[in-house]
Amino acid sequence: MILNRTLAALAFGALAVLGNSQAASAPISAAALKPQDLTLEQLYRAKPYRGVDAKGMDFSHDGRYLAYLWNPFGEAGTDLYIHDSLTGQTRRITSLAVMQAYDAPEDVARFRRKAEQREREYAQTQARMQDQAAYLAGAKVDLGAWEREALEQAKREFLDKKARDEAQKRLEAERLGDEPKKEADKTDADKARDKDKSADKELWEWRDELKKKLARDKLKPTDTYPGVEAVQWANKAPELIFQYRGDLFRVQAASGAIERLTQTDRPERIVAYTPDDSGYVFMDETRVLRAVFAQGGVTQLSRELIHADDAERKYRIERSVLTEDQRFIALIARAPLSVGDKIPAPPPPKVRQVEIMNYGERFATAKKVDREVSDDKRLQQPLALFIRKVGAANAAQPEPVFSHPGGDVWFEMSALSWAKDGSRYTFATWEREKQRLRIYVGLADEAAVPELVLERKGEGKTGHEVVNVIAPRFTPDGKTMIAVLDDEGYRQPYVIDTAARTARALLKGEFEAHGLIGFTPDSRHVLLAANRDDPAAMNLYRVDLSNGAMQALGRAGDYHRQPRASDDGRKLAAVAGNWAQRPELKLIDAASPQPATRTLTDSHDKAWAQVDLLRPERFSFRNRHGDLVQGYVFKPPGWRASDRRPAIVYLYGGPLNDRHTVEVDSFQSTAYLFGMYMAARHGFVTVAFDPRGQSNYGRRFSAANWEQPGQAQTEDLQDLVKHLGQGWGVDTQRLGLTGWSFGGFQTQYTMYTDPDLFAAGAAGAGPTEWENYNSWYSGRTLGKTERSKTTLKRFSLLPMAKGLRKPLLLVHGMQDPNVLYQDTVNVYRALLESGKEGLVELFLDPDGEHGLDGAVNRKALHKRYERFFLQHLGRVGGRP
Structure with a gap:
């Protein structure tokens, strides 16, 4: 009976298909349910109707290929796909079946077993919800059947384990020549252990066993197949490197052939290919390293950074940013806090912790979580920015070109961005207590202190939401710097005159345009996301840097998320959609006078159409x-x-x-x-x-x-x-x-x-x-x-x-x-x-x-x- 109801719940998800909206707040399709028949059990189905959006989109250097991470509805993880815009074909590169060649058999078995468990739990939860609703409506439903089936399953697993344990115990006894204890020789502790392992239990005891089983079997994020984490294209060659479970793999775009590059216990992250594509740069927890495909061995590009006042207080590298030609590397690092004149400095005091109670056991237990509240003294670690020549790991460590002492302050630093030619870099800082926003420009020089080129100070001079999106960067020719400010009340791009220390608004109008995507190679246009035409949508635009003229590139009325542009600015990718057409990955040909869009994914359960009954009116x-x-x-x-x-x-x-x-x-x-x-x-x-x-x-x-x-x-x-x-x-x-x-x-x-x-x-x-x-x-x-x-x-x-x-x-x-x-x-x-x-x-x-x-x-x-x-x-x- 349980199985039949579970299958029926699955059938609801499989058969309830069709339709899309045609009018606001009106029935969408004749195939859909009647509005008055819609139930919460159908709408809030155990297995959500929404699938996983594509992510990690990235174009090859020539713009021909688009790599993205995604999987169809119902599949675990996000796998690597490569779309060829020349042929219009999309190739799936990874899957559980493909990557099992690189995983331990035990991990693969766990991934498959847990995926089956997840689907089974979805179906059982849905069937239980429907049974409970039917019972409350007056139907004769045996709600106890669910527990009886679960208890029987727990008993079967218990007895199977008991049999395995006893067989193992006998083998051990035979190997050691031990005789099993006679009943008369057993101690009270022996008898208690035997009773605990006995199948002769009372109902309440089996319920306790079931509770233990459910806790033991509870799905964790690491239980199911994760898929690919990130990708990095080569500078010219049609190939990329992807991260999978902490290791790096190389893929040829044309063939889809995979080559394993690393296999270590330390999680590695891809940073870039070398300028000539003969190797790659990657990071582990503390180091930046370089490997060459045709050679063995690895070169460390950055060694540990030692604090000038205390050799024991080594900086921890938090971020590293290479110039495109990989001649220089920027290292953003943090050092431990010092206390008084004590050397070495003791560990900083722990932040405040609060207790959260768990009532799932016989007696309540507490777990502690960190909690920093407004009246707490801050414990921000000192920050230092080092500019280093690549390949100078054995040279004397230079002084930081920029630093902040940390301590009891709110200090934030934006991402650092290099000019394309590697001659300059820029970043921004925000000091909350002083309400001070600063933008700096520095040279590719190990000793040159970056210059302050723009400052906004005082309450009301900068909105609090600018800090996360300011993103200063140079145009490809390096002649112009763009940053997001809100001097006119809206987060929009400004042209920064580094000599005059002024900012000029690029756009005019009451709308948000803080999503900078990139530039055209000729440095004449910036690509960005803005809600100019609809505050409830976000379109993609090409903006003329000389006069601020905007050309819409995406479809009006869609919300475009995670936008990415090709290096030549001729193609864009974004997850885009609306209430009538659910979001999917779209490839936009921005080179056409009338930009054309192609949909690359199909992410969501078609059964949504049966419950998609009304459309809202704005x-x-x-x-x-x-x-x-x-x-x-x-x-x-x-x-x-x-x-x-x-x-x-x-x-x-x-x-x-x-x-x-x-x-x-x-x-x-x-x-x-x-x-x-x-x-x-x-x-x-x-x-x-x-x-x-x-x-x-x-x-x-x-x-x-x-x-x-x-x-x-x-x-x-x-x-x-x-x-x-x-x-x-x-x-x-x-x-x-x-x-x-x-x-x-x-x-x-x-x-x-x-x-x-x-x-x-x-x-x-x-x-x-x-x-x-x-x-x-x-x-x-x-x-x-x-x-x-x-x-x-x-x-x-x-x-x-x-x-x-x-x-x-x-x-x-x-x-x-x-x-x-x-x-x-x-x-x-x-x-x-x-x-x-x-x-x-x-x-x-x-x-x-x-x-x-x-x-x-x-x-x-x-x-x-x-x-x-x-x-x-x-x-x-x-x-x-």
């Missing part, structure tokens, strides 16, 4: 301050503007580098999937909304949080409610609000400070005490901090909780290492102490982390959301 409006805010809405079948339907609003609301909620390729679990479900099944109007505070809308949005987290977002929610009351078929007295992480904080903030705006709220894993959150985020995005004081307590939600007046559901994973579970416990206590026991509910995952997925999976979470909002917002007339 909207925008001006808030009270004149800012254009974005959203999308699912309208249920039969919707009319005059309706008065219940509605649910989803938001995140906080800064997140380059992400926001309203993106045309995002099928976010609650905003999109649950929104579609509640519209289709229950007739709700559901909204996803990006208020001020979100990223990728410019500095005015991302900085709206500063010194007032939650306030700007709540103002925009107030304006949204007014907007929804104007012809959107919504009863504004029956609005629900939900969000996760920062969105969980924002849901609570709004429910506490404007208690009648929403009729109910569901807050997931929200940080309620910002003084206890990770300082890398809070000190950059919330407000000023002090090392010795918990100043971020001024933003705590605990004193605000007394303002709650409508029902609130708090959700959290009890083993969350990101937003600590205590944040929800403490605000729950504050709510109880302020007499809100009739309004607040808790929904906890004892084994869940920040995204849950312990005892509570995605289906279970949204089942709870469904019940909560139906209970407190009511149903649409005539619906069950």
Whole structure:
């Protein structure tokens, strides 16, 4: 019976196929389910519908070949594929079957066994979910059959192991000439061991054995076949080197023939081919090395870097960057912290640790995780930049050309970039306490100190999200330097005049364009990603460096991610798509007057079409301050503007580098999937909304949080409610609000400070005490901090909780290492102490982390959301 239900669950995934969207918020295909028949068990299937996106795209030097890492739906790992743009053919280079020649037989057997286990668990989980739903609907379902089958399996494995152990024991006894102990001679300890190994156990004992088996068999990331990690093309030859499980392999593009280059216990990373392609440069944990194909042996290009004041305090090489001609290498290294005048320096004090409780055993246990909060003294290690001639490993160690003492500061350094001719390099630094951004240019000289060529200092001079994307670099001719700044409020490329120490904006307009991809060989154009034409999409553009003119290269309306350009700038690759056409790897011919696109992958389960019932409709409006805010809405079948339907609003609301909620390729679990479900099944109007505070809308949005987290977002929610009351078929007295992480904080903030705006709220894993959150985020995005004081307590939600007046559901994973579970416990206590026991509910995952997925999976979470909002917002007339 269990097998039949498991096969039925597999069949649902295999047979539920077809269709794509034609209109917003309307049924997509006649082959799809009827909207009112959609279930959460179908939508949040145990085996996700989404496959793995291609990654690691890289063009050969001549642009003919594109290498990428990917696998079809359902296959483990990411294998190497090479597409030949001349013939239009794609060759798969690696697979489990191919790479088993280089793996231990035990590893290959484990990969296959664990892949089968994963598929079996998907099917069993799906069948259990369907059985549980049928039982709750009143069907006669034997839910105990699942446990009985699992117990029988545990018994079989137990007895098999017992038989093997006893056979081994007899062989050992015969070899040693020992006689087995007679029953009368056995001690109490012997008898206890025998009883523990006996098959004569009570049911509760077998349940304990099953628990041990499940823990023992739990899938780990290293259990399944990983595939290829990275690739590096030769400079001219049509070949590449790839990394697989810490070793390096060489591949000829034309034939696909593989040659193993290394086989060691130390993980190696490919850096580059030698300039003439006769060998390659690679790294292990501490060294940069060079090997020649036709010769034996390895040359070490960089030896250990010794601290000038203490020979025992050796620098650890963190990054290395070679010039294209490999005459010079930049080494970014860190040294241990020193304490006083003690030599050698003692190890630095450990960072703060917090305990996270595990309730899975008989008695609770705790594990400790590192936690650096805003009032902690920083322990940043000293940093040094060395410029070294390649091949001078035995020469005297030069002094660093740039250094920072580290200590109790926030200091960040960007990636270092060499000019194409290897004569100069550039990098940027950010000092959080001083609010100082600097760009430097240095010469290929072991002793020359880099020159400061641009500085932005003072609060408000630089947005906090520029730091991650500034990426200074030279054009191929070395005459122009480009860096991303936000002087005009949006992250865009600027031309840096290194002599005058000024920056000129290359573009004009209110949009983000921080994704620099490359340049054309003639240095006349820069290639970049920007959301100029649609804030919910990201297209690829060729920009004229002389006047800023932009030519779109990708398809309008697609979100392009992980873009990569060929060296000649004539081809681009990116994972691109939208709600109607799910993201796939696209090859773009940018040389044509009308750039053409070819799709190279087919990543996702076709069964998605059966549950892809509605398509959202985009909207925008001006808030009270004149800012254009974005959203999308699912309208249920039969919707009319005059309706008065219940509605649910989803938001995140906080800064997140380059992400926001309203993106045309995002099928976010609650905003999109649950929104579609509640519209289709229950007739709700559901909204996803990006208020001020979100990223990728410019500095005015991302900085709206500063010194007032939650306030700007709540103002925009107030304006949204007014907007929804104007012809959107919504009863504004029956609005629900939900969000996760920062969105969980924002849901609570709004429910506490404007208690009648929403009729109910569901807050997931929200940080309620910002003084206890990770300082890398809070000190950059919330407000000023002090090392010795918990100043971020001024933003705590605990004193605000007394303002709650409508029902609130708090959700959290009890083993969350990101937003600590205590944040929800403490605000729950504050709510109880302020007499809100009739309004607040808790929904906890004892084994869940920040995204849950312990005892509570995605289906279970949204089942709870469904019940909560139906209970407190009511149903649409005539619906069950």
